[in-house]
Amino acid sequence: MKPSIGVLGGTGPAGSSLGLRYASLGHNVTLGSRDPERAKEFVNTLDLSALTGTLVGGDNLSAAQSEIVVVATPWDGAEATLTSVAQQVQGKIVISMANALYKHGRNMHALTLPRGSVAQHLASCVPGARIVGAFHHAPAKELGDLGSSLHSDILVCSDDSDAIASVIELVNEIPGCRGINAGNISAALAIEAMTAVLINVNIRYKTRTSLSLSGIEAGNK
C-alpha cells in the first residue's frame, strides 16, 4: 500500500501537478486549499481517468491527515499554513517544495530568509515534523502531463536521513526522475535559490531546463 499524500496549497500549478502525478502512480492524494470548495471544483476539472490512486480536493486540514504532507503554497504562506496543521503533521514527513523568489525587472531573484530557506524556516516553525526539501526545480507542466516523462535529478535534503531515503524512493517512482541525496537541510538555501537561476535560464534560452548531476551511479544513499 503506497502512502497517502496530502498537498497543502494543492490547487497551485506545482502542487496540483505533483498530486496528479502521484495519484497516477497509485497514491491516494488530497489537494488541500484554504477554500475546500475551490479545491473540489478544481479536481472536477481534471482528467482522472488514468489514475490508479485517487485524487480529491479538500481543506488543508484534511490534506494534513495524509501520511506524507507536501507544502506547495506560495513561500510567504508556507509558515501560516503549516503551523495551522502542526498537530496533524507531528512525526510525519513534510516535503517543502516552495521557493522564496521575487521578480525585479525581467529577472527572478532568490530571497534569503533569516534561516536561509523556506525548508529551514518550516523546520524551525514545526519542529515535530520531519521536514524534507524536494521538487524545487521540477517543471510543473511536465509533472502534471502524465504522458510526459521527466529527465530531472531531484535534490532531496533534510536533517532526517531516513526521511531523505523515503522521499528519494517517492521521487524515483516518477518516470525519468531520480532522487539525489543532497544532504543536510542547509542545502535548501542553494537549491531554492537555484530555482531563480533556472527560471532565468528558461526565459533567456526559451527552454524548460532541468538539472542533472553527472557521475552518480547508485539510487538511494
Added chain:
Amino acid sequence: MKPSIGVLGGTGPAGSSLGLRYASLGHNVTLGSRDPERAKEFVNTLDLSALTGTLVGGDNLSAAQSEIVVVATPWDGAEATLTSVAQQVQGKIVISMANALYKHGRNMHALTLPRGSVAQHLASCVPGARIVGAFHHAPAKELGDLGSSLHSDILVCSDDSDAIASVIELVNEIPGCRGINAGNISAALAIEAMTAVLINVNIRYKTRTSLSLSGIEAGNK
C-alpha cells in the same frame, strides 16, 4: 591573439588548474601569489611541454596586469587581494570563482555573505571592475589534467552582459565545457552555495559530479 589571463591566488588547486588549462589553449597566463617566489617555484614543478601559450609565476600585481583577471584566492582573502590591485583591474573582466564555504561535522555548508555572495561582494568593493561569476563548480583535478575532457555546464553571471558573453566564449574554449548565461550577478548566491551541495554529493556518492542543464541548444545568449 587570445587575451592574457592573470590568476590572483594562482597557486591553489582551482586557480592553478584553470591557469594551466588556458595556457594549454594558447593564452599567456600569470599565476599570481602573495609570495612570487613560491609561484615561480610552483610553475617549475608543472609539465609545461604541452602548452601553446605561456605560464609564469609572479606576484598578484603582475597577474593583475593581464587582460582578464581571475580571483581564485580562498573566499576570505578575495576582498583584500582584489582591492590591492584595484587600479590594475579597472575596466577589466574579473572572474570570481571563489566559494564561501565552511565545514561543520562531515558536511560542507555555504556561508551567506551580507551582499549574498563573494562575487557580489567583490563587485561592491571594486566597482570599476567588470565582475563575472564563473567556474565555481569546475572540478580542479579535471581542469588541470590536460588529457581529460570535462563534461560541465559552467554557469556565468554578471551585471555586465558583454562580460558574460566574453566569459562564455572563454569557457567554451575548454573541451567539454559549456558556458551558460545565468543572468544577473545575484545568481552568484545560488551558484556559490550549490558548490557545497555538490561537494557533499561527491563525498556521499564517492564521485566527482558535474552540473548539466538539459534543453539548452544554443551557445552564447
